[in-house]
Amino acid sequence: MQGKSADVVGTEVKIRWLLRSDLPTVLDIESRVWDRPWDENDFLSVMAYRNCIGVVAESGDRVLGFMLYELHKNSFRIVNMAVDPQAWRHGIGRALVDGLINRLSMTRRYEVWLTLRESNVPAQLFFSACGLLATIVIRDHYEDPVEDGYLMSFCLS
């Protein structure tokens, strides 16, 4: 069983910048949460963009989750994020999203947004629990398989 049964999450969760040396752990998490995971080249090519930032969530010196996001003029766009399945439902994902939301005003931005596959209902429920709202349905946004995308966003009021 994944999630609540795990004993891998310590009391403190720290968010820090993603380092090149974190990549094997990040790839391992990625490969365990997706049927078609990004490979190392996918990560490196996205992270090469100057507006792309990576962070990890660490607990007890163990990386348990990551997030890649883009800097836009008024917003942060979450590009990819995942939590080690052994640590699901321990607040790691929320710590990553809260960290980003908390950076909004200090960087004079007002929105965090992303698109999700229509079928990724657990992630929709997760982002909704983090305060994001589904605002737009983008028809056939995804390929392989073709699927609608849900745009979800959090806006500072």
Ligand SMILES: CC(C)(COP(=O)(O)OP(=O)(O)OC[C@H]1O[C@@H](n2cnc3c(N)ncnc32)[C@H](O)[C@@H]1OP(=O)(O)O)[C@@H](O)C(=O)NCCC(=O)NCCS
């Ligand atoms: C989505 C994901 C990041 C959530 O990470 P997490 O660390 O388990 O989330 P949290 O423990 O912080 O959850 C916070 C709240 O979100 C909601 N939530 C999280 N996962 C949920 C699920 N599978 N079903 C329903 N609600 C969920 C709950 O309200 C939860 O609070 P609770 O545990 O007190 O009930 C993780 O499940 C994951 O890596 N999924 C695969 C990758 C993915 O879909 N990424 C997002 C798109 S890029």
